[in-house]
Amino acid sequence: MMALVDCNNFYVSCERAFNPFLEGKPVGVLSNNDGCIVARSNELKALGVKMGSPMHLLPPQIRRQTVLLSSNYALYGDMSRRINEVLAEFSPHVEVYSVDESFVGFQGFEPGTLEERGQQIRQTVRQWTGIPVSVGFAPTRVLAKVANHAAKKNDVFRGVCLLEADSPVTIALLKQLPVTELWGIARRTGERLQVMGIETAWQLREADPKHIRRRFSVVQERIVWELRGQPAIHLDDMSEPKQQIMVSRSFGRLTSSPHDLREALRQHACRAGEKLRKQASVTSAVMVFVRTNPFRENLPQYRNRVVITLDRPTDDSRELVAASTQGLRKLWRKGYSYHKAGLMLLDLSPKANRQLTLAETPQTEADAQRSERLMATVDKLNRELGRGTVQLGLSRQGNAWTLRSERRTPRYTTQWKELLCVR
Structure with a gap:
């Protein structure tokens, strides 16, 4: 026999664990940039609010009685870890x-x-x-x-x-x-x-x-x-290796700065590389795309994409960052307010037993081992000490691409400055 243990309304339950005031109230947790509802309490479901409903389209009578919170992924991830530690008390499997x-x-x-x-x-x-x-x-x-x-x-x-x-x-x-x-x-x-x-x-x-x-x-x-x-x-x-990996996100606010797009794509490339290594694959090409906000009809509109072919299949985040920067140079147009940027890794193949082709640039065995050790060390540090502990480049304060999370609660269990205070 085996058991499936499933947390009830997990995101909402994590918020209620540290704020009993939310018990019995309609509570919704919002997606990135506070756009749509991605988690609902039973009380909010009873009001007829559907999963994925845009926050700005909620009827006023529902908005007045509902507590809407920004996603707090650091808290949810740590609470998930704690729950699995409890389950290990009942079974080693x-x-x-x-x-x-x-x-x-x-x-x-x-x-x-x-x-x-x-x-x-x-x-x-x-x-x-x-x-x-x-x-x-x-x-x-x-x-x-x-x-x-x-x-x-x-x-x-x-x-x-x-x-x-x-x-x-x-x-x-x-x-x-x-x-x-x-x-x-x-x-x-x-x-x-x-x-x-x-x-x-x-x-x-x-x-x-x-x-x-x-x-x-x-x-x-x-x-x-x-x-x-x-x-x-x-x-x-149930989790076969993906044939493509895409990382993209809308910006917290519109931006005309190429520096903002470059920083966002750098972060996306690092995240894509992490996913690529997790499934033991390599990629041969990177598609980079940018776009303005199609709902801002009063602003000039632009959207474009470009595919950058890599010298050889790789899972090294440094090479993915270089490809995304090269793609941005081809896509960038002055005079537009950008709303989103992202990239997709194409032509994925298993890293093990990969056959070399005549078209790719060869890499020495020493360079390949050095790259593998470096990426493994980066992944281990970020896995054990928290995502973003080791980064390729630092992001500027106040950049436009950072997620908007105006309703986020404190990260009670992972940030010293946000510990719960009892009076």
């Missing part, structure tokens, strides 16, 4: 799936004791961190997702649901669950399944696995086996 979800292995535990252990997990996490969680037990990851969904949505389970592979409760839940709500079934895949007459999770479970594999992929076949209670999926199966 903890797999972090996302910032608010983790799979916990309970192999060898008596099935009859698991629901009680689930309640203990909920109580301990709530007591030690202030975050409410739901727990779903099942023999496979896909069924654990279903169990967690039931634990969260159905009060009869009291926050903990245990599903055996062939129990009447499991069958009833699968017959009610739309296939598009299953973990690993994307919208387009769900539409194709519905054309085949497969509309519920139960119908997918009863389908021929080999036929599903021929029509879709091996991942969808494994989902069928998982629904039948046979473990077939590892987390790596």
